Amino acid sequence: MTELSRGAAAARYSAIAIVLHWTIAALIVLQVALSGRMEARTPEAFAVTQFHKSVGITILLLSLARLAWRLTHRPPPEPAALAPWERRLAVAVHWGFYAVMILMPLTGWIMVSTSRFAVPTLLYGAVPWPHLPGLAELAPAAKAMWNEGAEAAHHTIIKGAYVLFGLHVAGALKHHFVDPRTPVLPRMAPGARAGRWWEPRLAAVLLGLGAVTAFGLFYDPPRPAQAAPPPLAPAVETREPGAQAAPAVATPAAAPAPAAAVRWVVQPGSTLGFTTAWSGEPIQGRFDRWTADIVFSPDDLDHSKVTVSIDTASARTGDDQRDASLPAPDWFDTANHPKATFTATRFEKTGEGRFVARGQLSLRGASRPLSLPFRLTIDGDRASVRGVTSLDRTAFGVGQGEWTSTEQIPAKVTVRVDLKARRMSP
Numbered sequence: 214m215t216e217l218s219r220g221a222a223a224a225r226y227s228a229i230a231i232v233l234h235w236t237i238a239a240l241i242v243l244q245v246a247l248s249g250r251m252e253a254r255t256p257e258a259f260a261v262t263q264f265h266k267s268v269g270i271t272i273l274l275l276s277l278a279r280l281a282w283r284l285t286h287r288p289p290p291e292p293a294a295l296a297p298w299e300r301r302l303a304v305a306v307h308w309g310f311y312a313v314m315i316l317m318p319l320t321g322w323i324m325v326s327t328s329r330f331a332v333p334t335l336l337y338g339a340v341p342w343p344h345l346p347g348l349a350e351l352a353p354a355a356k357a358m359w360n361e362g363a364e365a366a367h368h369t370i371i372k373g374a375y376v377l378f379g380l381h382v383a384g385a386l387k388h389h390f391v392d393p394r395t396p397v398l399p400r401m402a403p404g405a406r407a408g409r410w411w412e413p414r415l416a417a418v419l420l421g422l423g424a425v426t427a428f429g430l431f432y433d434p435p436r437p438a439q440a441a442p443p444p445l446a447p448a449v450e451t452r453e454p455g456a457q458a459a460p461a462v463a464t465p466a467a468a469p470a471p472a473a474a475v476r477w478v479v480q481p482g483s484t485l486g487f488t489t490a491w492s493g494e495p496i497q498g499r500f501d502r503w504t505a506d507i508v509f510s511p512d513d514l515d516h517s518k519v520t521v522s523i524d525t526a527s528a529r530t531g532d533d534q535r536d537a538s539l540p541a542p543d544w545f546d547t548a549n550h551p552k553a554t555f556t557a558t559r560f561e562k563t564g565e566g567r568f569v570a571r572g573q574l575s576l577r578g579a580s581r582p583l584s585l586p587f588r589l590t591i592d593g594d595r596a597s598v599r600g601v602t603s604l605d606r607t608a609f610g611v612g613q614g615e616w617t618s619t620e621q622i623p624a625k626v627t628v629r630v631d632l633k634a635r636r637m638s639p
């Protein structure tokens with residue numbers, strides 16, 4: 214062993230510090246490589262952002278561990294020949310990095326905790342991670358302020374990190390090639406020999422960073438599910454007459470039903486679904502909670518009336534993270550508009566077993582005419598109804614801000630009703 218390498222071996226960071234250094238460095242490079250793919254409002258960008266959040270929180274946890282380790286363990290003594298300005302610059306860069314390693318994830322965490330889209334964080338699609346306490350509950354204006362501030366900080370701090378990275382790597386390389394009498398690389402890359410042009414550890418670092426960058430540029434994280442799971446068995450609240458004489462059905466249609474048009478009770482297994490698309494990929498959704506007051510007879514269309522009341526917070530599209538943002542003001546705004554209502558008062562027969570229900574749909578504070586063509590089969594006191602219609606989501610303000618654009622999500626939403634009902638005994 215030469216004098217130089219023996220000295221270098223003695224002045225080495227501990228194994229824990231070394232593993233944490235290279236892991237965190239690789240994850241930060243990965244974050245930057247991923248960050249260029251998060252802007253678009255596509256399912257891919259959504260999935261990449263979820264992955265970016267997961268990796269970022271991992272960096273936060275590792276960095277806190279590393280900081281704790283650093284504060285309780287002295288780093289190895291620096292090469293004695295290091296100039297005082299070099300020593301000071303190195304220390305400043307190192308502490309600057311600690312600030313970046315903690316503030317980048319923190320500002321990211323603030324951003325997602327105050328986002329209008331209220332997308333929850335599920336680390337690697339599996340481990341729930343809370344929003345920062347106190348922020349998610351703020352009033353919209355205060356939330357927007359925090360969000361903008363955190364986003365600006367996230368963007369600015371990373372620029373500082375680029376400068377630190379430049380100085381850090383330049384320092385490591387200078388003391389490897391230009392000034393090999395003050396070796397620093399062996400402190401973090403065990404066994405490295407200063408001055409060696411073909412030092413394999415440098416090649417490994419370069420290859421490693423390249424591989425991580427390529428991974429970040431091309432990795433396709435799992436997308437949100439494309440289809441909603443099959444509807445739950447009792448998809449609707451049924452309203453059966455109770456043993457008491459209490460009125461079984463709610464008020465909207467409670468006016469005395471004319472002789473011929475009779476009441477129907479919706480049966481479990483009925484579904485109210487919708488189909489849309491995101492970046493050309495179909496999304497099947499459904500509402501889990503809705504009720505219908507049905508007074509209907511094919512022979513007494515004039516006195517038929519149907520009112521469907523939909524709990525807008527029950528929309529499901531098969532992806533928990535995406536679904537958690539649907540109640541937000543930009544989509545269904547369930548806090549202000551908890552119910553959507555379709556009231557059909559005009560019915561036309563268009564063929565054998567075929568009808569059109571005409572009425573108004575009130576959704577998110579807008580009311581628009583809507584027609585629902587449907588097929589009806591009646592078998593004794595059982596009826597089955599299948600109807601499909603479409604509506605323009607933008608006419609109801611479903612999708613605000615950048616989502617008013619129909620580039621990623623079309624305006625047209627197809628609505629599908631599959632309803633089974635039982636005639637209520639008089």
Ligand code: HEM
Pocket residue numbers: 230234237238239241242283288291303306307308310311314378381382385386397398399400401402418
């Ligand atoms: C974003 C990526 C990186 C970050 C955040 C980072 C961060 C750090 C920090 C905080 C330290 C100080 C260790 C401590 O006292 O706790 C350190 C030391 C060191 N880093 Fe990095 N580093 C990164 C990338 C790199 C790269 C690419 C190289 C190699 C070319 C490198 C080489 C070194 C060396 C040789 C040391 C020891 C310096 C000394 O104490 O004399 N680092 N790094």
Ligand code: HEM
Pocket residue numbers: 241244245248249251262265266267268269270272313314317318319320321322324325334364367368371
């Ligand atoms: C050390 C960890 C992190 C690094 C290095 C990092 C890096 C970046 C970079 C470079 C950007 C692009 C900024 C720009 O366009 O100028 C970005 C954006 C973003 N990051 Fe991070 N990030 C980290 C942690 C996090 C965490 C933990 C979260 C959330 C929990 C997060 C959420 C976001 C979001 C939502 C954006 C998009 C902001 C936008 O709409 O422009 N980041 N990040």
